[in-house]
Amino acid sequence: MGTKLVQKDLIKGTQEFELLDDAVNIHIKSPFKKEESLTVMLAVLNPEPVITKSRLEFTSRVNNEALISLYLAKPNAEEFNTFVSLLKQKAQDEFKAFAGLKTDTTRELEGNVYDEPPEFDTTENANNLKQWKPVNQESLEESIRMLQDYVGGDEISPLLAALKSLLSDPENVEIRKNVFKEFEALGPGQGAVLTYAPYVGILMSGDPYESF
Secondary structure, eight states, rough: OOEEEEEETTTTTTEEEOOSEEEEEEEEETEEEEEEEEEEEEEGGGGOEEEETTTTEEETTTOOOEEEEEETSSOOOHHHHHHHHHHHHHHHHHHHHTTTOOOOOTTTOOOOOTTOEEEEEOOHHTGGGGSSSOOHHHHHHHHHHHHHHTTTTTGGGHHHHHHHHHHHHHHHHHHHHHHHHHHHTGGGGHHHHHHHHHHHHHTTTTOOOOOO
């Protein structure tokens, strides 16, 4: 099923990856280093890997640090691509589950393992605010606190200001639109926000059964 991958290198040694429901177990044997075993949670991974020289790496949503590093096309292209495709799919699904978003189980990743991950269409969503859930003030307060404590920095200051304004006036449509605008402006920084404040992701997703 592609849930395990064993890669061997004459100089660097052997690394084994086992894909679980919500994590990846990694075991590394090197002739020059002590054996290593670690577990990486799928929800913290960017589902789009990057190529660095002879490796393909999955990075952290928080700081873009490489958390999983694979030898390209080992032990062979077929096994490698099958494992990477499944890892991408499960990383997407786990993050959506963590953030409280619905997973499209009918969608399968295409054969090319380097395709682009899905993005929030914030422009369209901002123009259809009447279809969206009311603001949960308790969840919004917790999101603001988590972002201040664990992300911070000038990059997210405009988004934090917009979220605080929304907290004080949750039915203000213009403030809600500004939240969309500032979230969209973060680009790759959206991952860190959604990791520590998944409720922000819920603000980005519509619900046709509830309205303001």
